[in-house]
Amino acid sequence: MSVLSYFSGIENVWLNKLVTKLTSSNTRSAKSGSVYIIGAGPGDAELITVKAQRLINTADVVLYDWLVSDDLLKTLPKKAQRVFVGKRAGKHSMTQANICELLVKYAQQGLNVVRLKGGDPSIFARINEEADALTKHNINFAIVPGVTTACATSAYTGIPLTARDVARSVTFLTAQFADPNKQPHWQNYAFMPASNNPTLVVYMGLSRLKMLSNGLQSVGWPSNTPIALIENATTTKQKVITSTLELIVNEHAKHDLQGPTLIMIGEVINHKMAISPELLNSVNINA
Template identity: 40%
Template sequence: MSGKVYLVGAGPGAADLITLRGLRALQRADVVLYDRLIAPELLDEAPPHAERIFVGKAASRHTMPQDAINALLVERARAGQQVVRLKGGDPFVFGRGGEEMLALLEAGVPFEVVPGVSSAIAVPALAGIPVTHRDVASGFAVVAGHETPDKAASSLDWSALARIPTLVVLMARKNIAAICTALLSAGRAPDTPAAAISAGGTPHEQVVAATLATLAQAVEAADMPTPMLVIVGEVVHLMPSCATNRFSR
């Protein structure tokens, strides 16, 4: 059998949020390269003979450099193996799936992208926050809370982002204060509803609701761990715990 790579999104948090197509690819795998944020029980879905290789990343701590991961995907597929690259959320939403796809294309290795449920939408939804609502938010944006360390300056236009009804910031924990300050400096109202969600979709989930002006302080007071996302906008008031403030400030 010829080898092939499957770039699979495992979804956020709970194991049963993976797609059926992703699960089927996992159940046929010869080798699984998996990330830090996947549900551990998903690895039990791979066949007993499948090799499981941890290639997870955390801030400033990479088990394996990205170039080495790319090379391993190519090597194993060329050896005739069915390779699953298992990533939290969706592989193309801040998951470096695009980099891996380009490496596979350059190497001429067959691959398939299996989209996953992105944490950008699912984690707020699991907390009861829709990213859009026709009464208060007709659009949303998703950005990263930190960028490549070697960038001289941020590529994000905070003035433009401050005008979008709902803003979701992934990987927000480290720079939470700077993110809030940037939005406030760009003109977003201090009393804009905001929430931080840590370990969304898992039994360890924590949710803190506040305003844009007070969110960073609330996150620090709660000592919220990573992974954490921030959602800013009137939709936060739709969360069940904020229901008494719905559509108001």
């Protein structure tokens, strides 16, 4: 072997190592991070799932909305950047398009991104729009379910969602639409006389309570149908107001409801269970 070929061999090995190192570095920097769309539950921080908490602890950045409780925010890792995207019915500090752009931007920086949504992300949370934006940019994402507000509210108030011979089904609906002048197709929720009617659970409906009351009565729901407004469900500030479809607007006017409020409608309200909610906030010394 000549001296020239010997040194040429060493140079080739060195160049190959350098190219491999640079390529690996560039690949890492160009690689997108991952996004986890996580349901934060309805308010009580202890209702977060084990999987959700594990993934939250790995976050580099957390985008959260108005419905995520302060107690849960206190558990976020200190290293994680917090970004408030402030969504609330009728009061958006950031548009949905902006939120989608932020998710993509942070993920493209190679960060571990958590999108924290109140309740369950698959129920009236515009999850499809965020998923579409991530898919369009080839960003890997996963969805972690949360305890939806309807189920949690039922548990924390004692109002069942279904009950034998009272309500065999439950219907979730929203009173908010992209067009503020739009109303639900009331005929889809028509009352069935001498039949088993579903329990109606209305998300984001407090600001359109009068419309809701009039609309349901227009398709046959009796004026004395029970209705409950539940503010700040599952938290220490939970407040429950019960009335009838006919009287609920006037009853609501007597109370200053500022927190997120779920609406439940149906005969199940008259079958409220005598729960002891204080058991959920104390240690069972006999355990």
